[in-house]
Amino acid sequence: METLFRSDVALGLPLYREVKHKLMEALRDGEWKPGETIPAEKRLCERFGVSVGTLRKAVDELTAENILIRHQGRGTFVASHSQDRYMFGFFHICPKVGHKEYPTVEFISLEKEKADGDSARRLGIGKGTRVVRIINRLSLGGKAAIIDDILLPERYFGGMTADQVRERHTTLYQLYQDEFGVAVLRTEERLEACGANEQIAGLLGIDEGTPLLHIVRRAMTFRDEVVELRHSYVITSDYEYYAGEEAMRVGE
Amino acid sequence: METLFRSDVALGLPLYREVKHKLMEALRDGEWKPGETIPAEKRLCERFGVSVGTLRKAVDELTAENILIRHQGRGTFVASHSQDRYMFGFFHICPKVGHKEYPTVEFISLEKEKADGDSARRLGIGKGTRVVRIINRLSLGGKAAIIDDILLPERYFGGMTADQVRERHTTLYQLYQDEFGVAVLRTEERLEACGANEQIAGLLGIDEGTPLLHIVRRAMTFRDEVVELRHSYVITSDYEYYAGEEAMRVGE
DNA sequence: CAGTGGTCTAGACCACATT
DNA sequence: ATGTGGTCTAGACCACTGT
Numbered sequence: 001m002e003t004l005f006r007s008d009v010a011l012g013l014p015l016y017r018e019v020k021h022k023l024m025e026a027l028r029d030g031e032w033k034p035g036e037t038i039p040a041e042k043r044l045c046e047r048f049g050v051s052v053g054t055l056r057k058a059v060d061e062l063t064a065e066n067i068l069i070r071h072q073g074r075g076t077f078v079a080s081h082s083q084d085r086y087m088f089g090f091f092h093i094c095p096k097v098g099h100k101e102y103p104t105v106e107f108i109s110l111e112k113e114k115a116d117g118d119s120a121r122r123l124g125i126g127k128g129t130r131v132v133r134i135i136n137r138l139s140l141g142g143k144a145a146i147i148d149d150i151l152l153p154e155r156y157f158g159g160m161t162a163d164q165v166r167e168r169h170t171t172l173y174q175l176y177q178d179e180f181g182v183a184v185l186r187t188e189e190r191l192e193a194c195g196a197n198e199q200i201a202g203l204l205g206i207d208e209g210t211p212l213l214h215i216v217r218r219a220m221t222f223r224d225e226v227v228e229l230r231h232s233y234v235i236t237s238d239y240e241y242y243a244g245e246e247a248m249r250v251g252e
Numbered sequence: 253m254e255t256l257f258r259s260d261v262a263l264g265l266p267l268y269r270e271v272k273h274k275l276m277e278a279l280r281d282g283e284w285k286p287g288e289t290i291p292a293e294k295r296l297c298e299r300f301g302v303s304v305g306t307l308r309k310a311v312d313e314l315t316a317e318n319i320l321i322r323h324q325g326r327g328t329f330v331a332s333h334s335q336d337r338y339m340f341g342f343f344h345i346c347p348k349v350g351h352k353e354y355p356t357v358e359f360i361s362l363e364k365e366k367a368d369g370d371s372a373r374r375l376g377i378g379k380g381t382r383v384v385r386i387i388n389r390l391s392l393g394g395k396a397a398i399i400d401d402i403l404l405p406e407r408y409f410g411g412m413t414a415d416q417v418r419e420r421h422t423t424l425y426q427l428y429q430d431e432f433g434v435a436v437l438r439t440e441e442r443l444e445a446c447g448a449n450e451q452i453a454g455l456l457g458i459d460e461g462t463p464l465l466h467i468v469r470r471a472m473t474f475r476d477e478v479v480e481l482r483h484s485y486v487i488t489s490d491y492e493y494y495a496g497e498e499a500m501r502v503g504e
Numbered sequence: 505c506a507g508t509g510g511t512c513t514a515g516a517c518c519a520c521a522t523t
Numbered sequence: 524a525t526g527t528g529g530t531c532t533a534g535a536c537c538a539c540t541g542t
Contacts, residue, residue, distance in 0.1 A: 014510080014511060014512090015511075015512070016511075016512085037527095040526075040527060040528085041527080041528070042526095042527090050512080050513090051512060051513045051514065051515095052513085052514080052515090053305075053511090053512065053513065053514090054511080054512060054513080056528090056529090057511085057512090059528095070527095070528060070529090071520090071521085071527085071528075072519065072520050072521080072527070072528045072529060073519070073520035073521035073522080073526080073527050073528065073529095074520085074521060074522080074526095074527065074528080075521095075526090075527060075528075076527090076528075092495075188494075188495070188496055189494075189495040189496075190492045190493065190494055190495070191443060191465065191488075191492060191493040191494075191495065192465060192488035192491075192492045192493070193445040193446070193463040193464050193465040193466075193486075193488050194445070194463055194488075195463045209461075211445040211446055211447045211463040211464070212445050212463070213443065213444060213445040213465075214445075216492075234445075236443075236444035236445050236446075239444075240442045240443060240444045240468075241442065241443040241444070242440075242441075242442055243344075243440070243441040243442070243443065243495045244440055244441075266529080266530060266531090267530075267531070268530075268531085289508095292507075292508060292509085293508080293509070294507095294508090302531080302532090303531065303532045303533065303534095304532085304533080304534090305530090305531065305532065305533090306530080306531060306532080308509090308510090309530085309531090311509095322508095322509060322510090323508085323509075323539090323540085324508070324509045324510060324538065324539050324540080325507080325508050325509065325510095325538070325539035325540035325541080326507095326508065326509080326539085326540060326541080327507090327508060327509075327540095328508090328509075
């Protein structure tokens with residue numbers, strides 16, 4: 001196939017990366033929504049003027065990043081947030097003995113605040129920018145085990161109300177997706193140990209100073225823009241944090 | 253190309269997975285040692301009787317798992333443990349502010365013991381099996397920050413001596429590789445918060461009960477056999493654990 | 505220069521899902 | 524039967540590395 005010009009943004013990039021970039025743009029622009037199929041490979045090849053192999057290499061990378069999901073015989077789908085996906089890819093707490101279970105979520109509060117310096121830096125916004133702050137209590141095995149302290153930039157989540165958060169029967173990431181059109185694509189987590197302060201101890205019904213796992217999670221959407229900053233405080237007497245590939249482990 | 257029979261272990265597996273399996277076997281058998289190049293793609297295609305595309309797909313997976321490393325123009329190399337690789341892929345503690353630094357390691361003790369029930373289970377060996385136990389103290393920024401309590405099955409590390417561990421100027425994984433022919437291919441980590449007990453507090457020079465990050469790491473070699481069980485106790489006032497893909501993050 | 509891996513093509517056939 | 528993704532081939536050309 002004769003290649004005359006290769007796109008306006010081809011800075012020596014391999015062709016399949018250009019294609020990947022264009023797919024990302026289309027996804028970001030909402031051309032295909034979460035849960036929908038994208039066009040068949042053959043059609044996409046025509047659209048981008050590349051061969052199957054090249055198109056597949058672009059899609060390969062997007063599936064490896066859990067942005068697209070392929071189903072043989074059915075099509076290629078835009079990844080959608082669900083309870084299962086949350087458990088598999090974003091919730092890293094599991095019991096030391098026994099099987100992983102979904103936490104019971106109890107809404108505590110929703111407030112509008114101004115971001116302090118540290119939060120603003122982590123969110124990539126200016127200090128003092130307005131944010132939504134949500135506090136939840138999560139229970140595992142019937143016992144309060146985790147406090148989630150969540151900050152959301154108003155830019156993405158302006159009209160969020162307490163009722164929206166309280167009445168939902170989905171994960172928060174589904175709420176972001178369905179009500180605000182925000183797709184969480186990946187997260188990054190940093191962990192430390194801390195002693196429970198007065199507020200957390202009260203919410204969890206434990207003694208002040210009890211060792212807790214403190215997780216700082218940043219959730220990113222397209223272009224690596226941060227859309228959520230979450231502090232989780234976890235009682236780790238019966239549960240632990242699992243750092244694993246989860247994905248891969250395919251076969252020898 | 254005419255395919256008559258496809259290997260003795262072809263249980264409906266794709267051809268490229270068979271090839272991957274055979275490459276793994278050759279690596280496990282030491283046909284190519286860490287740091288060496290494996291034969292050029294063309295030669296491997298002849299050896300396995302497959303086309304380049306198929307061979308490449310097998311090698312792609314092995315490079316994604318950090319078992320092989322490709323260098324354009326130079327060849328494909330068997331991954332070898334080095335200080336840099338340890339920092340990049342296995343040492344997940346970094347300062348809350350500033351750049352990642354390599355820890356100073358101080359040898360505390362090496363003993364031969366019998367594995368208790370919990371350790372034996374995690375190592376995949378029988379209770380009471382003999383193991384080597386190493387304790388190290390790691391310092392960051394000049395201050396003691398981590399205690400490593402390491403268990404190694406005697407099956408792999410029988411003749412290990414305190415001098416071997418004390419006198420080395422490499423990472424432990426390099427020692428496993430160079431002196432015992434054991435290749436650590438991947439690790440799995442579980443984290444919890446705990447209060448420092450008397451022994452750990454003493455070794456770290458902190459108060460008993462200080463909240464610490466407790467990391468339980470299992471290191472695996474070929475066939476997912478566990479070759480190391482490591483308990484790390486980390487002071488997280490200035491440092492934190494980073495859970496990240498590290499790899500990927502390739503490009504939009 | 506020769507040799508290596510990196511990209512790309514064009515097309516065949518297979519396996520699976522749906523109609 | 525049709526359409527989807529999954530595998531595989533055979534070969535071309537490019538980019539990088541070392542001699």
